[in-house]
Amino acid sequence: MAVDLLVVGAGFAGSVVAERMAAAGKSVVVMDRREHIAGNAYDEPDSRGILIHRYGPHIFHTNSREVFDYLSAFTAWRPYEHRVLAQVEGQLLPIPINLDTVNRLYGLALDEEGLKDYFERVRDPRPEIRTSEDVIVNTVGWDLYRKFYQGYTRKQWGLDPSELFASVASRVPVRTNRDDRYFTDTYQAMPLDGYTAMFSRMLDNPRITLALGEDFRSVRETVSARHIVYTGPVDEYFDSVFGKLPYRSLTFEHEQLPGVATFQPVGTVNYPNDHAYTRITEFKHLTGQEHPDTSIVREYPQATGDPYYPIPRPENDALYARYRELAEKEKGVSFVGRLAQYRYYNMDQVVGAALSAARGLLEGGL
Template sequence: MYDYLIVGAGLYGSVFAYEAIKKNKKVLVIDKRDHIGGNIYNENVEGINVHKYGAHIFHTSNEMIWNYVNQFAKFNNYVNSPIANYKGEIYNLPFNMNTFSKMWGVVNPEEALAKIEEQRKEIKGEPKNLEEQAISLVGRDLYEKLINGYTRKQWGRECTELPSFIIKRLPVRFTYNNNYFEDCYQGIPMGGYNSIIEKMLQGADVQLNVDYLANKEELDSKAKKVIYTGPIDAYYGYSLGTLEYRSVRFETEIMEKENYQGNAVVNYTDYETPYTRIIEHKHFEFGTQEKTVISREYSTEWKLGDEPYYPVNDSKNGELYLKYKELADKEEHVIFGGRLGEYKYYDMDKVILSALEMCDKLI
């Protein structure tokens, strides 16, 4: 008999397993995939750690969380400085003085702010949707070139149909600082994320290619409690309805050249380019390999059987999630956690913090 059956060998489940094992608990970790690590899994291709499920850049302002992850790996000093390609025009992200200078020819914060103030006047009152929120933040020009097309591709919906809060976390700064994140700590684990998960799971029994929901009764009988990190609606057989997600399709290519785009992340912000961005993986770890590996990302409408990535956090899905949460809260032996279990977009540091808090509560 195990103390905990952990469904999902991603970051949440692995942190919980590590903490439980430290407290001498017996742990079984299962995953339906053929590898551990969930969406932070790295695949080694031509000596390059490829982020198989999209770019994952660790960043946090929580010193405790930073110290926590550094016990498992040494982090490099990678700084996330993505760029945007709009029909061959290159702009810095996040929106900063380099972006404003390229867009309007302004050279100081006062000139940039005056330009934005002039353009945001078209929005009267509180922004009612994403389009109005974006224009009120950065003006019409930046919205049309760098937000509109990209967002429509990302969400598969017009910007006027999306809620305003999606864009509220968009960084806008009036300095020449290209660092996308404002957190104190940032980097990529040297050698990839797999080594972190492997160390967290030492001492746990791990079984891969196991479908929990297809073998639920048998697996539940093996443990006193279940930590479930899969989709909450799937757990209940979609009995109240299906929560919506956006999914991502990756087109990965090995290239016979040392450097393809000169940056780890390039967003393609015009609507006509079918992919949202290209990741060149070697730049995350300052690689000098003779070849390079790129991944084109295509945002797609999610359907059952696809990998769920981004919750569609509109009011309809929010209300449906709360109904499932009511059911989950009544469970005596099952704990729901992580981005799928809580139907929530989570940065990695927040996933770790959430798992640690649950450990403190339960163990």
């Protein structure tokens, strides 16, 4: 079978590139080793008809009008602002840390200026911000660091915050007002019919052929493509010639709760210091679905399994740089996405990278 483009991976990166190239008149094969499209964003009704995210919660948010407008061609939206609470010392407190978090935790009655002064008194100033520990203690001091961040980070990454790049902790802001939204992006919404439905519309083009449940190497033997877009782990593409890149994985414990209309007050509750899991998400908060029962998922980080998160450490970046050099020399192949570029991308960032990659391919004459 001869096509213009072979796309490896049917998640955001692969599907966006495939859609753009097919819309430009190119023939495309999209393959994925899983039996479904949508990658880790895949959602489906459980046995009680509750829409769940099989691979953990995916909350869409972006400041990019281009990304939002692009996806809007394939879905209507349900406005949704994600809120997260952390269980700390028997209380459910807002995270990111804000004015209410501090006042309720310590029994204070600070206003915004008072909280700024409080942080200034308790912070441990760092002359240079290099690690995630530096970010937090430099901002809010050691007690809040230990209560909200250290344990969660150790579970999530298997490493102490002092062993991780500052960029990890910088993803979660600290606020001095009462804003309890997890994200502050301009566009915050969930696909009205779910992610899988959105991906189905994206890939609904006669120029796109799906090959699901297929391995890249076997498909490569039967498909002749002018170009390949690879969205899987970059080290795997090169047979881990320099050794495996470290990734953090997850296991998910889904549970149905018959007769329970609401399990928790917000979409996600974090458990930084209790239990082996990091958080519990209740999907009905995210989707707005009305149902007499509810469904939740607990997340357990682990070192082995499907790769989810590149681990941001200097030695890992150095190893990736060697693979990136190979990737840049690989003719006829583009490496796009979180695993292929070994970056901690959000969903909108993956879409942006994929749109850019598709433009580059078309401008390059594919």
